[in-house]
Each structure stands twice: as C-alpha cells, then as structure tokens.
Amino acid sequence: MPRLTHTNAWESRYFPYEDGQIRHEVMRMSGQGCRYGQLICLLTIGLFASGCTAERLPKEETSAQQQFAARMEGIASDNRQSQLSPLMASAQRLAPFANTDAKPDIKVKGVYATAWAAVGGRFERLVELIEQTDLNAMVIDVKTDSGQVTFPADTAMVKEIGSASHSMIADLAGKVEELHRRNIYTIARLVVFKDPYLAERKPEWAMRTKTGKLWRDPKGTAWVDPFREEVWRYNQEIAAAAASAGFDEIQFDYIRFPENGKRVDEEVAFPASNGRSKADAVQQFLHESRTKLAPYRVKVSADVFGMTASSDNDMGIGQLWAKMAPELDIICPMVYPSHYADGAFGIAHPDLQPYRVIQRALGDALAKNEALRKQSPAAEPAAIRPWLQSFTAVWLKPHLTYGNVEIQEQIKAAREIGIEEFLIWNSGSNYSYR
Secondary structure, three states, rough: OEEEEOOOOOOEEEEOOOOOOOEEEEOOOOOOOOOOOOOOOEEEEEEEEOOOOOEEEEEHHHHHHHHHHHOOOOOOOOOOOOOOOOHHHHHHHHHHOOOOOOOOOOOOOOEOOOOOOOOOHHHHHHHHHHOOOOEEEEEEEEEEOOOOEEOOOOOOOHHHHOOOOOOOOOOOOHHEEEEEEEEEEEEEEEOOOHHHHHHHHHHHHEEEOOOOOOOOOOOOEEEEEEOHEEEEEHHHHHHHHHHHHHOOEEEEEOOOOOOOOOHHHHHOOOOOOOOOOOOOOHHHHHHHHHHHHHOOOEEEEEEHHHHHHHOOOOOOOOOOOOHHHOOOOOEEEOOOHOOOOHHHHHOOOOOOOOOOOHHHHHHHHHHHHHHHHOOOOOOOOOOEOOEEEEOOOOOOOOOOOHHHHHHHHHHHHHHHOOOEEEEEEEOOOOOOOO
C-alpha cells in the first residue's frame, strides 16, 4: 500500500481495520512537548413552562432545574420525575434540550448507538446504562457509512435517491422526545463523504478516475466528491430533517477525503475543485452547514482523526484543525490508542498505554486551540470532546483488552488536563462502562 508522506515531524499510513473505521499508523513522531490549557464549561439552563408563553424561569425557583443540573454533573436523581407536578415534568422535559434561543452548555458524556441499537430492547439497555452512570448523552446514526438514511426523512433529494427506503427508526421525533423526557442529550451522527449509496445512484457526484470510471477505495467502496456542492445540499437536507426531529446536536462524520491522499490524487480527477484545496472544501462545507442549521438552534460538531490535533498539515484528507475548529461548536478527535503506531508520542505500544496516549493527543488539541485564540482573540474555537476507545484491537500484537478500567483511564487523562466531555465508541454499541 502506498505510503503517505507528510512533514519531517512525522509520517503516517492508514490501514483498514475490523470494525470499519480507519487505523491510523504513525511511523515517526517528533518529541515536541505539548502545552496544556484548561477548558471551563458553564452550565446555562433555561426552563420553559409547557402550555404557556415560553418564559425563562430563574434556576433557583425550580427543583426540576436543580435536579437536571445535578444530573449533568453526574449525580443521579432516581426519583426526579415522581417529585414533579405534571406542569414541572413537562417543563423539565423541554427545558434542557428544546430548540430554544440559548442552548444549554453541558458537560456531555455519551455513548454511540447504531440505528439498530436505537430500537427495541438494546435501546432500553443503553438508556439504563446512561441512567445508572454519570453518562448523559446518546449519539444515534441518522445516516450511515453505507449511505443509508436511518429514518423516513421527508426531503426531496432523499426521496429521489431512495436512501431512506429501508429506514430502521420509524419515529425519530418520538425517539428523541423519549430521550429528552429521560434527560438525555441527543446527538445525530451523519456520515457525509463516504457514501457508496449516493455515489452509485448519482455517479456524476462521485469521485471518478481520470479515465471517467467510478473510483473505489481498497475495500471497493465508492465515495462522493467532497468538492461537489450538490453533495453538500443533500447532506444538509438530511441534517435539517434530523434537527427538525428535535436533536440537540448534529455531528458530521467522514468529513474528509479518502486516506492515502497521494495515491488518490494520482488516480482521481476533481473537476469541481475550482482551485480550492481539500481543506478549503471541508471548511466551506462546515461553514455553510452551520449557517443553514442555525435556524434550528442545534449545536454542530464533527469527528476528526486523532492525528488532526498533532499534525501541521491536512494529512492529504482535508482535515486541518485551524480551518475546522472555528467552524464548529464541538470538535471530536478520535484519539483511540489503538490507532497510533508503535513509537508514537515516544510510547512503545500506544494501545497498552491509554492514559499516556490520551494526555499527549489531547494536549496537542488544547495547544491548537490556544494558538487559534492568540491568532483571533475575538473568535472562540470549537470545544474539544474526544471519542474514547471502548473496543479491543485484537488485530494488534501486543494489544490490551479494553474494559471499564481502560475507559476510566482515558477519562481521567482527559479530565486532568481540563477536558471533561467525552464520547465512548464501540461499533456494536456494547459497553462495559460502569
């Protein structure tokens, strides 16, 4: 497999791995230290009474808000609903998460749920996990990396493409309402440019070889062209439909070009680039998407490779921290220890050292944000909310079995340098977190 060459600080190459993500192999990493900053998260909560004019109530006037604040700080309130009057119960359900003028800033601690895990008995087990721990959020697939829209999105382009013809979540708004009723923050995960379904049905929007054929990655998967603004519109319509269903946050994933960028550039023609770089395309998509989602008053986040925080270039995939962070409310680096090659950050086997890897990787992310603040004091870059590893990388030798202890080590490492939010990834939505 061709190797992707970067700066003299480090080189990297990417390999497919078993759960469909990308293993990022760092072959050489500089020993440059990281500057750590502190993130201050403020909990700002508005309470709106049901059945009357939306009027903000002082926090101290309602035990419901106090209970929610405690919940967001990880303190369970087992009897919170039973102690509320019907009016206050309705108000509590709507207040923390409804699409109000001021979205609350909470310390999000969540787990990922596939669309299938968001229905039936598995959904209830995930909700129980959240309610029995300090977790408070759920990330749900609304568009997968196969291109399937998981709910009956009523948009012209989805209907034309037929991408929601086999949706798994029949009543997305009802699902979101149930989660809100149980004080769970909701995040809609939407895979963007890795979309073989759209590429096959709209080949003119797909990445194509210089001879005009549909380009496919080493796994045979077709991608859409991130320069094509028609692709942007399509995904923005789906994002708006998810926001209309009541989600608190839209999270874009696969906001990038395929890995092995040098080989991709040799094989693929990009007639829609119009002189723009890959990083420009990603930035412009995020900027436009955030603008179009503003009327829904949702937060906007994006998942990025963990090395985006440590690299001084876009790694050939269009992910440049300095261009992405200013366009987002939250940036989510996937700092899975298993994704780093032996020797990364001076660690012989990173998968065996989750605490050290997280501190180094997120330290770089904090340093990137600090640099952005110095460049533009009036502009605040995205808050950092990492994806943490909750799976065992059995393909590595040696590897560590990841259970609750290893997850807690990652959380501790992040918290000690000022990052209290996190998301936990397991591709099958099976968690040992306690």
